[in-house]
Amino acid sequence: MKRDARGSWKRGAVALFAALTALGALRCSMPDNPGLPSWDVPLVVTLSAERYGLDSLVSRPGAIQESGNGIDTSLGGTLQFVYTDSIPEKKVGDQFVFNPEQEISYINSTDTLFVEPNEQRSESIPLGDLLDVPFNDGDTVPLDTIFIPASSQVIELEQFDSLRVVHVVTPNGGSLGMTLNNDTEFFWNEIQIQVLLDEPGNPSLGAAVFQNVQPRETVTTSIDLSGDSLKQNLMLRVEGNGPDQGMVQLFHSDALTFTVSVTQISCDFAEAIIRRQEPIFSSNDLVLDQDDWISSAQIDSGFLYYEIENQTDVEDSIYLDFLDFFDTETNDTLKLAFHFGRANSSENPWVLVDSINLAGKELRLPLPSADGEPQRLHARTKSVILSSGEDLDGNPRFARIAVQDSVITRFYTGAIKFGRIEGVPKDVTVEIEPQSQPIDIWNQQPDIQADLAGSLLLEDASFVVSLGNSIDFPARLILDFTAVNSRADPPIRTEKTYDFWLAPSQDELVIPDVEELINVLPDTILF
Structure with a gap:
């Protein structure tokens, strides 16, 4: 039949x-x-x-x-x-069992982690180091063409406190801010500033060039760090020249001041203090390969399985929101929240594996707008990087993060059986085994x-x-x-x-x- x-x-x-x-x-x-x-x-x-x-x-x-x-x-x-x-007897309802076999994974790689030193370092070349003539404050003296002497061209900056090394992702991974304050009465045709790592070979991170700098003027630019490794010890190599200055009034407090600042850097490798990040949202759909469309269904039995893996050396919080499963008493969607600790390494991650009993929950799905269109389960993940934590003395501690480290959220469902269903069956066929009845x-x-x-x-x-x-x-x-x-x-x-x-x-x-x-x-x- x-x-x-x-x-x-x-x-x-x-x-x-x-x-x-x-x-x-x-x-x-x-x-x-x-x-x-x-x-x-x-x-x-x-x-x-x-x-x-x-x-x-x-x-x-x-x-x-x-x-x-x-x-x-x-x-x-x-x-x-x-x-x-x-x-x-043949129950049609026995035919309606969801068996979604796909697995959804949310992977927040470390290229979405940010180092936020919010630090700046400043050093100056005093006016006395720029000139080779003696003067008193307030003297007005004639000056010919000016140069930054070789003895003053290299400036060592105080090291950064919140990072040791950060490899900046490319492109648009972050930049160094460079500010020149010309607190002198000199006009400069050009001042060029090379940013170097204070290590053997002095690798360059880039250069800032300022032209036609007016007396008492402050100018700012930036140096793209994408693809470079920023370290805590930097040095500057400065070159500059200006035309015949004429009569200029001089003060010992006058100087050229250089300020390097770093705010936010996106990295794929770092040893740095990681502070709380802005939430990262991810969403995805699980396609239900069913013959029938469901608008609402009371779940008799079924489980939602999830696995959270933290491969990073930072503390995290994960929030999961399954937008189609509802609590029948509160009418709230199914939400999960987890706080988990830092991993020892990417090879030894922090892992949580668990499941949620869906019995008694209600599944509500929008009906597709066209025949042949599948229905989908919708889920959203919010990841919050809390921090790299503190040491025993309460000081912020450094964390090591690498390009292969990730925060991974996986979930999938097993067979879901329904007690009450409302929807649109597109084509249900129920066959009953033939039987022989003597008369x-x-x-x-x-x-x-x-x-x-x-x-x-x-x-x-x-x-x-x-x-x-x-x-x-x-x-x-x-x-x-x-x-x-x-x-x-x-x-x-x-x-x-x-x-x-x-x-x-x-x-x-x-x-x-x-x-x-x-x-x-x-x-x-x-x-």
């Missing part, structure tokens, strides 16, 4: 109880009121050499109620053939069944099928019947298929025109 269904529906069980009733007028003369079954009214069947009284054909009183089948008399001088049986309506008189097969013709027969139908959508019911009279010689076998559409929650079905099945006087019906 097959059943197809379309439309909006609620999960329910279909229990088919078939009461098969065949009414037929025998082709013979009978009194209008034959009376009780004990009457001995001869009945002649023309194709048989035997005679049978009604007491041979008609079931004894109460037999039909006991056995569910038999032949009885009815009004209008007809015989009533009655057969009842229960078709095996004995002749009170164990097989000679009657054998002799009358093909001779006792019912003119108008129908089946009445009672349904335990609680599904709220139209259902197509395809019934395959085979009637077998194995006592006839030779045995008789007749097959018939009936195709019907059931209205939502329809609880009774009348199947007409079943004379071909009944007239073989079956001792077995297959369906």
Whole structure:
């Protein structure tokens, strides 16, 4: 037996109880009121050499109620053939189980971690180091072309406190701010500042060039650090020149001041103090490869599995929000929050593995706008890098992070079974294993069944099928019947298929025109 269904529906069980009733007028003369079954009214069947009284054909009183089948008399001088049986129950709801097998992973790599030193370092070249002539404060002296002397060209900066080394990602990983304060009465054609690492070989991080710098002017630029390694010890190499200055008033407090600042750097490797970061949001969808669309469903059983892995040397918080699972009491979405510690290394990460029982939760999904479009589970992850922590004395401690380190969140669901479902089934087919039902309506008189097969013709027969139908959508019911009279010689076998559409929650079905099945006087019906 097959059943197809379309439309909006609620999960329910279909229990088919078939009461098969065949009414037929025998082709013979009978009194209008034959009376009780004990009457001995001869009945002649023309194709048989035997005679049978009604007491041979008609079931004894109460037999039909006991056995569910038999032949009885009815009004209008007809015989009533009655057969009842229960078709095996098949629950349509058992077909609706989600088995999402995909796994969703959120990976926040260290290129999304930021070092925020918020530090600056300043050094100056006093006016006395720029000139090789003696002067007193307030003196006005004539000056020719000016240069920054070689003895003053190299400036060592005080080391940064919050970083030891940071490798800046590329592109747009961060920059050094460079400010020149020309606190002199000199005009400079050009001042060039090389930023160097204070280590053997003095690798350069870049240069800042200022041109046409006016007296008492402050100018600012930046040096892109993308792809470079910033370290805590820097030095500057400065070169500059200016035209004939004419008469200039001089003060010992005058100077060229250079200020290097670093604010936020995105890195893929660092040994630095990591401070609390802005939340990082990720979202993704889990495609549900189902034949049916669900708008809401009460979950009977199922689990949500998750795994959180911190490979970084910083403390983190993870917030998971599953936007389609709802608490039926509070109507809130399913949310999880975790705080986890720093990893010893990427090879020895901090890991949390657990699951959530979804039983009692409600799944709510928007219906797709087009046929063939899948439904999806939506999830959102918020990661918050808290800090690299403090040492035993309460001082901020350094953390080491590397390009291969990540904060990873994985989740997936197992099979989810539903108790109540509302939605749109697109095409549900339920097949029931055929069953064989023996029939004995002749009170164990097989000679009657054998002799009358093909001779006792019912003119108008129908089946009445009672349904335990609680599904709220139209259902197509395809019934395959085979009637077998194995006592006839030779045995008789007749097959018939009936195709019907059931209205939502329809609880009774009348199947007409079943004379071909009944007239073989079956001792077995297959369906």
